[in-house]
Amino acid sequence: MLGNIDILVKELGKLPKEAGWVEFKHNNCELTMVGEDISALANSFTLNDRDYAYMIWGIDDENHEIVGTKVRLQLEKKGEQELETRLLALCSTSRTTNPS
Numbered sequence: 001m002l003g004n005i006d007i008l009v010k011e012l013g014k015l016p017k018e019a020g021w022v023e024f025k026h027n028n029c030e031l032t033m034v035g036e037d038i039s040a041l042a043n044s045f046t047l048n049d050r051d052y053a054y055m056i057w058g059i060d061d062e063n064h065e066i067v068g069t070k071v072r073l074q075l076e077k078k079g080e081q082e083l084e085t086r087l088l089a090l091c092s093t094s095r096t097t098n099p100s
Contacts, residue, residue: 020044024059
């Protein structure tokens with residue numbers, strides 16, 4: 001499975017620029033930014049008739065070079081709450097308060 005991820009990341013890195021369904025990050029994992037980007041990716045991949053959207057850490061935004069990252073989403077926290085748990089809660093709240 002890891003080999004497939006490596007191939008996917010390399011293929012996405014060959015895109016001439018980020019697309020609405022692909023977002024590259026280096027070390028930024030600020031809660032608001034990640035949440036807004038996830039929302040934008042979710043809307044964009046649907047509009048672009050894609051099966052998936054990707055937010056990939058460790059790729060430079062400008063030249064799409066693989067640079068690595070210090071971000072470990074499972075370990076990141078917002079206050080005392082894990083970032084992943086907080087994002088799931090925000091996404092769930094958004095779906096129930098803003099049905100589309």
